[in-house]
Amino acid sequence: MVPLGDFKPSDFWQTHINSIFYGIKGTQIHNHFQTYASLDHRLAHALADDFYAEARRRHPENKIWYLQEWGVGNGNLAACFLSRLRKVDSDDEVYPFVHYILCDESAEILKAARANPHLQKHAGKFSTVRAHAEHLDCFRPRCVSKIISNEIWDDLSTKILLKHQGLYYEEYLCPFLDADAFPADKDEFLEQFNDRNLAKLARLPHFLDTIHWERDFQRVSLDDWPFAKTLQEHAENFADEIPMPVNIGAFSTIAKAKELLAPTNFGYTGFDYGMKTVEDLNQEGRPYFNLYGGQYTFMVNFPLLENVGRALGFTEITREYQNQFVEKNLGSASISVVDLVQCHPQVVDMAPWDKDILMLGSINALNTVYRNPYAGKLNYPAADGTPKKQRKQIAQLAKNLSSRGVPDTVAYVTKEEIFAALKPLRKLGYREKDVHSAFQSPPPPISFVHIQFGI
Numbered sequence: 001m002v003p004l005g006d007f008k009p010s011d012f013w014q015t016h017i018n019s020i021f022y023g024i025k026g027t028q029i030h031n032h033f034q035t036y037a038s039l040d041h042r043l044a045h046a047l048a049d050d051f052y053a054e055a056r057r058r059h060p061e062n063k064i065w066y067l068q069e070w071g072v073g074n075g076n077l078a079a080c081f082l083s084r085l086r087k088v089d090s091d092d093e094v095y096p097f098v099h100y101i102l103c104d105e106s107a108e109i110l111k112a113a114r115a116n117p118h119l120q121k122h123a124g125k126f127s128t129v130r131a132h133a134e135h136l137d138c139f140r141p142r143c144v145s146k147i148i149s150n151e152i153w154d155d156l157s158t159k160i161l162l163k164h165q166g167l168y169y170e171e172y173l174c175p176f177l178d179a180d181a182f183p184a185d186k187d188e189f190l191e192q193f194n195d196r197n198l199a200k201l202a203r204l205p206h207f208l209d210t211i212h213w214e215r216d217f218q219r220v221s222l223d224d225w226p227f228a229k230t231l232q233e234h235a236e237n238f239a240d241e242i243p244m245p246v247n248i249g250a251f252s253t254i255a256k257a258k259e260l261l262a263p264t265n266f267g268y269t270g271f272d273y274g275m276k277t278v279e280d281l282n283q284e285g286r287p288y289f290n291l292y293g294g295q296y297t298f299m300v301n302f303p304l305l306e307n308v309g310r311a312l313g314f315t316e317i318t319r320e321y322q323n324q325f326v327e328k329n330l331g332s333a334s335i336s337v338v339d340l341v342q343c344h345p346q347v348v349d350m351a352p353w354d355k356d357i358l359m360l361g362s363i364n365a366l367n368t369v370y371r372n373p374y375a376g377k378l379n380y381p382a383a384d385g386t387p388k389k390q391r392k393q394i395a396q397l398a399k400n401l402s403s404r405g406v407p408d409t410v411a412y413v414t415k416e417e418i419f420a421a422l423k424p425l426r427k428l429g430y431r432e433k434d435v436h437s438a439f440q441s442p443p444p445p446i447s448f449v450h451i452q453f454g455i
Contacts, residue, residue: 001176002186004193007216011157011248013173014296016196018155021208021295022106023198035151036271036322036336036448037077039408041374043150043322044080046329047269051146052085054266055094061264065098065145068260070133070253071152072102075113080374081148082122100126103136118374134252139260146266147257153272153305156249158298159225160288162217163238169217171243176212183207208294226251230311234304239282245274245298251308254453258312267454268314271322274300276449283445302449309453316454321443323412325450332414333439337363337406340418343438344430352383353390358428359409360397365424367405369417377403415439 005013036043055065069078078100089095100122104110110128113119119126131138133152160171182189183204192200222232226248238244250270257268275281281301290297306317327334341347341359350358360380380398382391406413418425418435425435 001212002179002182004175004177004190004211007172007174007214010160010171010173010215010298013175013213014298015157015249017175017208017211017294017296020193020196020198020201021293022109023196024202025208025293034408034410035073036410036412037080037150038073038410039076039376039378040411041076041080041084041372041407042326042330042334042412043271044077045084046326047077047148048081048084049088049329051081051266052088052094055145056089058264060097060145061262063097065094066101066143066262067098067146067148068101068103068139068144070103070136070147070149071155072104072109072113072128073150074109075102075116075119077148077150078102078113078126079116079118079122082125083118083374086122095125098125102126102128103131103133104128105130105132134249134256136256136260141259142262144260145262145264147260147268149253149269150271151273153247153250153253153270153300154274154290154297155295156247156253158250159246159248160298161220161222161235161238161244161246162242163235163240163244165240168220168222168235170220172216172218174214174216176214177207177210178212181207181210209291211294213296227308227311230307231304234307237278237281239284242282242284242286243288244281245288245301247298247300247305250300250305254305254309254314255312257453258314258455261455265455267316267452270305270451270453271448272300273446273448274302275445276302276319276321276443276447278303280445280447286445299446300449302451305451314453314455317452319449319451322448322450326412330412330414332416334412334414335418335438336410336412337366338409339438340413340435341409343434343441344428345434346429353386353394356380356383356386356394357390357397360394360401361428362425362430363406363409364397364400364402365421365428366413366417367402368424369420370406370413372402372404372407374407375403376407377401378405378407378409 082100086095102113107130110130114128162169222228225231288299302319306319309317323334341362378401382394
């Protein structure tokens with residue numbers, strides 16, 4: 001194995017590799033994982049309904065409510081938010097006065113978002129700005145009415161802290177490649193990699209997900225870390241020997257939100273995945289990072305973000321599981337299709353392609369009752385290595401998917417929808433007690449969380 005650099009704090013290599021990932025893969029991010037806003041609409045609708053309920057009783061300064069979304073994905077969240085707002089605002093009290101600004105550091109991602117056909121239906125109601133969520137210095141203070149971010153904190157700079165017998169240690173990372181895996185001349189590649197030469201790296205064969213990461217821990221003082229006093233108080237609750245994310249990039253976004261929010265505002269809403277409670281933080285064996293096609297993401301420490309928010313002057317902070325936020329809007333208990341599939345009695349013993357067949361069968365069963373307000377058919381190709389017979393079955397099931405059905409594998413479905421589709425689900429091997437258990441299981445230590453910062 002050949003090192004691609006030196007051991008450095010985790011936030012250095014994480015942000016370095018993520019800038020390369022987004023720079024050379026751009027919109028391909030959605031080939032590696034979906035967020036709950038990539039194709040589904042229910043998260044956006046819950047946001048729009050909340051905003052409408054608050055905004056209709058107020059009047060915007062300078063006749064415009066400026067909304068910002070930081071980290072825009074494929075534009076679906078903005079499109080569904082604006083569509084829902086226009087529908088519920090039958091008296092034109094809010095939608096005509098809204099301007100939605102999509103902010104992202106990737107020009108490719110912004111270009112793809114602008115091309116979203118559902119978003120294009122709101123021409124003149126949105127604009128795009130290329131900017132990094134930790135900075136956004138192109139906007140004047142106190143000018144924004146509402147800020148939304150969806151799964152950006154896990155990508156932003158994060159340090160890892162470990163407590164041992166009252167002392168603190170910081171994680172250091174170093175990337176390695178196998179000596180035979182270099183996609184170009186070794187010295188040339190090392191120069192391009194360390195300089196983040198995106199134009200040249202983009203022309204090379206795939207290499208990001210072949211990187212091997214080594215880690216080490218070094219003694220550290222917290223005195224010069226961001227929000228040191230808040231962090232030190234928080235770290236007193238850490239269990240020994242469990243790596244704890246310190247999402248310093250998220251700190252910057254919360255501070256920037258506090259600076260940008262206007263006197264009359266609707267706060268900063270963030271969605272991400274991580275540890276909701278201190279008990280989750282101290283859960284032995286829980287993961288603290290993920291790799292997606294080479295992208296390096298860290299779990300989010302929500303209790304610490306709340307403490308930082310209060311230190312910054314936010315006085316009304318709520319955190320809840322993301323499905324609970326959606327449930328309040330729908331008036332029904334809700335889980336994702338993935339959660340439903342995971343409660344199938346045979347799923348743990350299935351081959352990957354059989355899980356795909358179960359997933360598609362489950363979606364088709366739900367589509368007998370589910371009605372999507374947005375047209376769009378889920379693309380579900382067979383994974384590499386799928387046998388010919390199962391590949392053919394997957395293709396046929398995907399072909400049968402409704403364009404007005406469940407939009408994604410991580411779409412929210414209600415308890416009523418699932419039980420209304422119980423007959424075709426039973427044919428797939430689901431049992432009623434399994435479905436009930438999906439709604440009764442306690443949340444895992446790593447969960448999707450909604451946090452709201454208000455003043």
